Amino acid sequence: MIWNYFLITASISTTSWGVAAFIHKKEGFRNSLVIAGILSIALFIAFLWIQLERPPLRTLGETRLWYAFFLPIIGFITYWRWRYHWMLYYSLALSLIFLLINYLHPENFSKTLMPALQSPWFVPHVVVYIFAYAFLAASSLVAIRGLYQFYKNKLTPKLMLMADNLVYLGFAFLTLGLLFGALWAKEAWGHYWTWDPKETWAFITWMGYLVYIHFRYQHVSKSKAALWILALAFVILLVCWFGINYLPSAQFSIHTYSKAP
């Protein structure tokens, strides 16, 4: 059963990352364990794709799985580039939280994929978005760390640069995801944008990060305000991803594909 393979995957990732955290002095060995945990999720995604005979990108649980896959990759690259160990562990922990959510909220693994989603745009649109979300989650971790450092009077320029880089990368993907969605919608239904609740919140998220980028551009020295904007932007992103299902406007959304009849 697919579910049992998920449990195996989640245990491999949890164990290898747990061990990695304990032996963090032996960098080479630690890094291989981190990569092993990432690979186990990658294998499960591939297995799911083959089993379901469709890209596993339709339901919230499936997107969480991709997120749990991308986040450690971004954490690892950031650590590699900036030599921040905490960034690696934060992203691993966040990834495990997402696996845990999937464990606590099992979903029906279903082969059905509605005709609207059967498009070459489907995979790039969602993957680019999840990738952006993972970058931006990493940037919000930096924001929280930065605020902590700020109030302790220990904020370093390196940290702000890291936040900027993550936001720039994440924002580039976010914009591409948004534009892919618009082009797909035009090709499939004849309108770019319908102000569907999901689209509306995606747009708000986009504007949140837009404010951060412009604010930073002008006021390089006002780190505190910038970090607060960054932390707040991620709250909006979470509303867009999950919170939307609880808003009064969401009952009219076309983007709720998880409620299969």
Add this chain to the structure above:
Amino acid sequence: MNKPLWESPWAYMESFLISFGLVLIGFLLEFSIPNHPEVKIVYPLNLILGLCFVALVILLYFLLRKIRIIRFLSGIPASIGAVVAFAALVILMGISPQVPMQGKNIITTLKLNDLTSSWSFLLINLYVLLVLGLVILQKLERFKRRNWGFICSHLGLWITIFTVGLGAGDLQRLRMDLHVNKTEWKAYDGEGKYYEMPLAIHLNHFQIDEFHPKLAVVENSSGKLYEASKPSMIMIEKKLQCKLHQWNVEVSEFYASSGRSGDRYYQMFDYGAAPAAFVKVTTSSSDTLSGWISCGSFNHQHESLKLNRDFSLLMTVPEPRKFSSEVTIFTPDGSKVNQTLEVNKSYSVNGWKIYQLSYDEKMGKYSELSIVELVKDPWQIYVYIGVFLMMIGSVYMFWQGSKLRQKATSMVLSEDL
């Protein structure tokens, strides 16, 4: 930093007052001019107004740039104010459902249920276009080669907002009901008004491919899906053995298309034939139940298997995998094309794009009606130019990251510390 309001140089306070002031003016206009008719600005009026707006922005920039207001409008505080006010309006849109409502109350008066056609939305869009336009002009005038990414993303956004807004009046979206073996040349809009089209469509065949139906357990009293454990629905296959909640289910026979005769189902392909399966269910107390289940169709009864007093096992209605219309399209010049229309696969003819939209869902795969949508959007190409410029801007951003700012940040922050 504590300078009196409205004293030069203007900064964030003034910026927010202006942008939110525009939103407020919009709501006041809504309040004072109730029930204004929906105005559609169509070609060539939209083009003329658009060109006037562009001329205005350019004139403002080149003639009045010495004036402080214009300098303020092309700066970052004004940009952020515009984005935040726009975002606030969109958040309002994201919370309050955007659906038509009856009656007169505060929501309908302020158009909170239809914000995209409200005054506030129009004013804030114009303001964004003005600020963004001035910013672009400034960058263009002082053009440096490393700014090309900046210009792509900003100009792309400007073109996109501008052309989508202007093109809205010229966009036509109509529906056409196609019946098997009939030719249709009239399409209707959202209000049910019919239009004669410069094309006619003959529906030769309508086809639906379906996924297999699923097994599910429902509560007898409410008819609700029982979801005590997951998976709560399992797709039926031949010889499937699975565990659904506390029941072990075995599918010993399955026909995707069948009919009942006597005490069992046989494979049949007649009109209205429905899927059916023979299932054996064992419970923990090792009782075995068995029987036929079928989801039925518009002219066949559905049949479920009662598991106990509280629950029944049933077959869900199959979901469509794909639906498509084989059509022949005629145009007034006498040409004739055979084409298959499908969701996500549209076809363009005579300036109209034809999209497969829907069918008679009650009839399911026996539907003889196919609903298509016809869209004419003469501004599409210009919107695409804007979108592609923004894409180039994003790729540039991805490539460059915030490298340009590294030096500055390091310097300023180390001074701060």
